[in-house]
Amino acid sequence: MSVAEDIAQHARGQASPADAQVKMETRNVNVFYGEKQALFDVNLDIRQNQVTALIGPSGCGKSTYLRCLNRMNDVVDIARVSGSIKLDGDDIYDPNVDVVEIRARIGMVFQKPNPFPKSIYDNIAYGPRIHGIANNKKEMDEIVETSLQRAGLWDEVKDRLGEPGTGLSGGQQQRLCIARAIAVSPEVILMDEPCSALDPIATARIEELIDELKENYTIAIVTHSMQQAARVSQRTAFFHLGILVEEGDTEQIFTNPTDERTQDYITGRFG
Numbered sequence: 001m002s003v004a005e006d007i008a009q010h011a012r013g014q015a016s017p018a019d020a021q022v023k024m025e026t027r028n029v030n031v032f033y034g035e036k037q038a039l040f041d042v043n044l045d046i047r048q049n050q051v052t053a054l055i056g057p058s059g060c061g062k063s064t065y066l067r068c069l070n071r072m073n074d075v076v077d078i079a080r081v082s083g084s085i086k087l088d089g090d091d092i093y094d095p096n097v098d099v100v101e102i103r104a105r106i107g108m109v110f111q112k113p114n115p116f117p118k119s120i121y122d123n124i125a126y127g128p129r130i131h132g133i134a135n136n137k138k139e140m141d142e143i144v145e146t147s148l149q150r151a152g153l154w155d156e157v158k159d160r161l162g163e164p165g166t167g168l169s170g171g172q173q174q175r176l177c178i179a180r181a182i183a184v185s186p187e188v189i190l191m192d193e194p195c196s197a198l199d200p201i202a203t204a205r206i207e208e209l210i211d212e213l214k215e216n217y218t219i220a221i222v223t224h225s226m227q228q229a230a231r232v233s234q235r236t237a238f239f240h241l242g243i244l245v246e247e248g249d250t251e252q253i254f255t256n257p258t259d260e261r262t263q264d265y266i267t268g269r270f271g
């Protein structure tokens, strides 16, 4: 089977129900790094309890867009964001919004697993402690256990919660980072190429996990792997040179794209 057929096969049936709610609405989003414009008038909805894949060639602005969704571009001095970005209808860039709270509601998992140099337990307990989520040790223990269970890591680490998180394998570390994001009860989880540093087995495990997580969370994922986008997402957005070229149900994007640039990209003609 050709790669294109393989992708199309995975994409079949990957669609968002017509009545899926919009969790995040982004309109006319422009991003500048100094003088250079990286995103141009992006309009995209991130649907609730669905996985939205952001794809496109290197430098097209996928990560820039993802970072707009939880104000991570705020930490880049030269970045300037304009347009409207709403979570459940509320503008997350409103001056009265507490950015720390926004980043708890919209968590993030990065390319390279980045556990804190702390125990497995403390990696998970860190966020809930900062946010005052647990009232006592018993509640914290429960949060740690539930988060690790949801991230599919509990059985592997329950007997060594006091050991350093950095001692886990790469795939386990990434699941630890997912558990850490889950621990503060986010509504949305942003993932920036979460499998790029992982081997195929660890990647498959994370992909299964993403599929399970969408029951409880809304997910947006940047990926260079079209197989991965086809396997895990219901919606796909294709970016090129800072422009959102096309978005739609994953099945449609991978089997019947409307734009020639999308067609060229998914068939490997560029990027």
Ligand SMILES: Nc1ncnc2c1ncn2[C@@H]1O[C@H](COP(=O)(O)OP(=O)(O)OP(=O)(O)O)[C@@H](O)[C@H]1O
Binding pocket: 033, 038, 056, 057, 058, 059, 060, 061, 062, 063, 064, 065, 076, 078
């Ligand atoms: N901190 C920054 N300062 C200046 N320019 C930046 C910064 N981050 C990104 N850019 C520029 O913005 C554009 C979009 O980059 P971005 O990282 O969002 O693309 P991407 O599609 O995620 O790429 P990749 O797939 O390679 O990660 C690129 O031209 C990049 O050089």
